[in-house]
Amino acid sequence: MQYEWNFSVVWDYRAVLLAGLLHTVVLAIITIIASMILGLILALVRNSKIPFVYPTISTFISLTRAVPVLVLLVWMYYCLPIITGLKLDGYTTVIIALSIYSSAFFAEIFRGGIQSIDRGHIEAAHSVGMTRRQTFQRIVAPLAFQRIFPPLVNQCILVLKNTTLAGYVAVPELLYLGQQVSIRTFRPLELLTAVAILFVVTIVPLTLAAEYFEKKFHEKYFR
Amino acid sequence: MSLLTIRNLHKTYGSLEVLKGINLTVEAGEILGFIGASGSGKSTLLRCINHMEVPTQGEVELEGETVGVKRVGDRLVARSSAELSLQRRKMAMVFQHFNLWPHKTALENVMEGPVVVQKIDPQTARTKAMAALKRVGLAEKADAYPSRLSGGQQQRVGIARALALEPRIILFDEPTSALDPELVNEVLAVIQGLANDGMTLIIVTHEMRFARTVCDRVVFLEHGEIADAGPPSHIFGPEANPRTREFVGNYHG
Numbered sequence: 001m002q003y004e005w006n007f008s009v010v011w012d013y014r015a016v017l018l019a020g021l022l023h024t025v026v027l028a029i030i031t032i033i034a035s036m037i038l039g040l041i042l043a044l045v046r047n048s049k050i051p052f053v054y055p056t057i058s059t060f061i062s063l064t065r066a067v068p069v070l071v072l073l074v075w076m077y078y079c080l081p082i083i084t085g086l087k088l089d090g091y092t093t094v095i096i097a098l099s100i101y102s103s104a105f106f107a108e109i110f111r112g113g114i115q116s117i118d119r120g121h122i123e124a125a126h127s128v129g130m131t132r133r134q135t136f137q138r139i140v141a142p143l144a145f146q147r148i149f150p151p152l153v154n155q156c157i158l159v160l161k162n163t164t165l166a167g168y169v170a171v172p173e174l175l176y177l178g179q180q181v182s183i184r185t186f187r188p189l190e191l192l193t194a195v196a197i198l199f200v201v202t203i204v205p206l207t208l209a210a211e212y213f214e215k216k217f218h219e220k221y222f223r
Numbered sequence: 224m225s226l227l228t229i230r231n232l233h234k235t236y237g238s239l240e241v242l243k244g245i246n247l248t249v250e251a252g253e254i255l256g257f258i259g260a261s262g263s264g265k266s267t268l269l270r271c272i273n274h275m276e277v278p279t280q281g282e283v284e285l286e287g288e289t290v291g292v293k294r295v296g297d298r299l300v301a302r303s304s305a306e307l308s309l310q311r312r313k314m315a316m317v318f319q320h321f322n323l324w325p326h327k328t329a330l331e332n333v334m335e336g337p338v339v340v341q342k343i344d345p346q347t348a349r350t351k352a353m354a355a356l357k358r359v360g361l362a363e364k365a366d367a368y369p370s371r372l373s374g375g376q377q378q379r380v381g382i383a384r385a386l387a388l389e390p391r392i393i394l395f396d397e398p399t400s401a402l403d404p405e406l407v408n409e410v411l412a413v414i415q416g417l418a419n420d421g422m423t424l425i426i427v428t429h430e431m432r433f434a435r436t437v438c439d440r441v442v443f444l445e446h447g448e449i450a451d452a453g454p455p456s457h458i459f460g461p462e463a464n465p466r467t468r469e470f471v472g473n474y475h476g
Contacts, residue, residue, distance in 0.1 A: 121324055123322060126275065126311060127318075128311075128336030129309065142326050143325070221326050221370060222325065
């Protein structure tokens with residue numbers, strides 16, 4: 001039996017799919033910004049000497065990383081309102097759940113980057129009289145950023161792909177809309193292929209750009 | 224008043240006592256050498272001077288001001304990060320492994336302190352930094368990143384970075400130990416030049432010949448204590464204590 005491909009449905013529903021892609025990208029951008037900020041705060045505050053801060057943040061990070069992101073999302077959508085009485089719409093829930101989840105990973109990336117900086121570079125900064133804050137801004141942060149750039153891009157790509165889970169709480173992202181269209185047209189294979197291609201053409205250029213910048217850094221500073 | 228006074232300085236790591244009560248004064252314009260075996264505490268002593276290591280007990284005084292701590296009533300309390308940084312730039316440091324910042328050019332490495340810490344306007348700082356680079360003979364490498372410089376050149380940039388702060392003292396932590404033998408002399412020549420210009424220098428070194436010819440006074444440390452001190456003619460002469468003679472002898476032999 002031969003399957004007859006018919007990609008004309010994809011073209012017919014192009015506006016729906018592109019709207020889905022736009023939702024996906026917007027969700028991803030908001031989540032990436034929120035989780036990077038949260039992750040950076042977690043990484044910076046974690047080592048403070050204030051009592052209970054370190055164990056609290058460490059526990060938060062390990063718990064968050066241990067829960068599958070879909071479980072976290074669905075739990076926040078259905079269970080949280082029962083427990084707290086607070087009912088958030090799907091869009092907000094997705095952003096909060098994905099941001100919390102990703103922040104744990106960003107925090108670990110930032111921590112690794114900060115810890116990887118040669119103690120000597122920090123001492124040199126102190127020796128010319130830089131305060132701790134100046135040392136972080138002028139020396140540690142730029143050096144760490146170059147080092148964590150590849151895993152950072154990686155994590156951003158994971159966030160982008162994790163947005164496909166938003167469909168579970170009926171947020172109309174790309175995969176969700178693709179499935180809606182396929183139910184209507186009975187063409188799931190064509191629509192899944194189209195969804196896959198749209199993800200690839202969004203993500204691959206990002207990867208290439210990241211590789212380009214990484215190479216630039218390296219040529220400039222480390223030959 | 225001496226430029227620098229070290230009083231009853233102790234440093235312990237856990238149960239390991241690295242410094243056991245050091246007393247020492249340094250006069251302006253003096254070139255002081257610290258020698259001693261690995262683990263004798265000479266680098267720790269140097270690093271306690273600018274509070275890179277926090278002394279367990281005792282104090283360091285620069286121009287009458289206690290470094291890193293201050294007296295409040297009859298207690299010693301830690302100075303703020305800003306106060307300490309103000310003191311540290313009076314005691315510039317040159318490191319064994321250079322520690323140039325890899326994301327900044329030679330010139331930017333030298334300018335960083337004056338611009339960020341002393342808030343000197345970048346144009347003036349650039350002129351001063353170029354002068355410092357010229358002094359170490361590296362004006363033509365101003366725009367090179369550290370990765371493109373040899374070890375000797377990197378260390379000379381490290382010295383220029385220290386000079387640009389216009390410090391009272393420069394602390395050298397084994398400045399030639401990480402260098403290939405053929406690069407040692409270019410760095411020693413620069414240090415010799417600073418000594419001739421009347422700067423105050425404290426140098427932790429394994430270069431006995433250098434300590435002998437450049438230093439006004441050499442301190443021999445053993446097991447965290449000053450075992451012997453005096454002008455090179457004493458330390459490297461027949462009058463030195465037997466342990467000093469043995470230590471110095473191993474280098475000649």
